[in-house]
Amino acid sequence: MRNCGARAPPPIAFGQSTAILAAIALLTKAFGIIASLEHVEEAKRLRLASLLSDAVGWDGLVAGQEIDVNGRDRLVGATDVEELNWLKTGVLFVAAAEMGAVLRGMDDTRIEAVKRFARHFGVAFQTADDLLDLNGSTGELGKDVLKDGSKATLVSLFGANRAHLSCEEHLAHADEALIESGVDAAPIRELVQRLFKKYKAAHP
Amino acid sequence: MRNCGARAPPPIAFGQSTAILAAIALLTKAFGIIASLEHVEEAKRLRLASLLSDAVGWDGLVAGQEIDVNGRDRLVGATDVEELNWLKTGVLFVAAAEMGAVLRGMDDTRIEAVKRFARHFGVAFQTADDLLDLNGSTGELGKDVLKDGSKATLVSLFGANRAHLSCEEHLAHADEALIESGVDAAPIRELVQRLFKKYKAAHP
DSSP states (O other): OOOOTTSOOHHHHHOHHHHHHHHHHHHHHHHHHHHTOTTSOHHHHHHHHHHHHHHHSTTTHHHHHHHHHHOGGGOOSHHHHHHHHIIIIIHHHHHHHHHHHHHTTOOHHHHHHHHHHHHHHHHHHHHHHHHHHHHTOTTTTSSOTTTTTTSOOHHHHHOHHHHHHHHHHHHHHHHHHHHHHTSOHHHHHHHHHHHTHHHHHHOO | OOOOTTSOOHHHHHOHHHHHHHHHHHHHHHHHHHHTOTTSOHHHHHHHHHHHHHHHSTTTHHHHHHHHHHOGGGOOSHHHHHHHHIIIIIHHHHHHHHHHHHHTTOOHHHHHHHHHHHHHHHHHHHHHHHHHHHHTOTTTTSSOTTTTTTSOOHHHHHOHHHHHHHHHHHHHHHHHHHHHHTSOHHHHHHHHHHHTHHHHHHOO
8 A cells, every 4th residue: 555755654643553443434435425426326336336345355455465465475476466566556546447437337348448548557657666666766656765675576577677668568558548448538648647757757 | 343252363363464454355345245235226235335334434433443442541431431332332233233124125213213222232232241341251242351351331430230220221122122113023032132141140
């Protein structure tokens, strides 16, 4: 889970037990908010709740955190690291994008394109994050530098050059999927560019 | 939150981080299960999700745990202890009963009676738990003895006799509400009697 750059993360600011309870309260509230979206069809609300449950639960974010906290030493190759990145970051990127597509009433083909966009965008983001971490560029993607320094990442496995190429490829695939999805691409591209601004400056 | 008598509780058996992640996964799964109850009307499923969210969130169980963990020394009187008991135990008793009543398709009057039953039953259960804790009767209501020994409880505030009378009164009110609700009382009474069997033996 992300830290907060200059601000102390909640476990330090408020104590661990309060931070954990706050996380549980916020997660619980998310389902309450979804359930009470009165302007959204009931079937859609239920679909959103299922999506969020799958993304966060034991096949999603929780699995990623468990591996990250207790199973890092068992990550031996690129497949393991990619799986961890998917569980820790990718599932939530995809779930967030998919929920937007469902709310928008898109058909399954367009939803699949939106999910593909989010998946590639998520991998690119994670790789850029690892590269910035390697370079020690403080908090540019919103997390603490060298926090992941001792952990196996795609950068430590493949080297910075190949990781950089991979990042660019995933950004290109994300853009293709964005076009295929038929959504208004301009504001999304602007968002992507803003998020990758510091990374692009460091890797022209 | 309850411990497990003879078995080691999850934080000891599996480590704290895994236990916390398991709790988050299970809570998240609960919302996923509610959302996918295909034989239940969509509006009812959404109502169940809202109920669970309210019961667990920052006005419910999470608030109770926060007070229990970080605010016990600020509990000064019976009202504070009753509020804590309500948040830590009562809200979930009532939510569980209310969800059953909603699933059963009861009207609001009957649902209110079911909730009243659960509220009185919850207070009686908590008081009996505190009394057994005082007497050192191991794990009879399913938790570790003397775990609450140093904490303010209704028993420590009022003494065992008044707490015992209060427990009996709440059980009587629970039974009245049960009759008012119009549900088949026999199996519920049997459940209550089974849960209070050891307590009744200790307080004839």
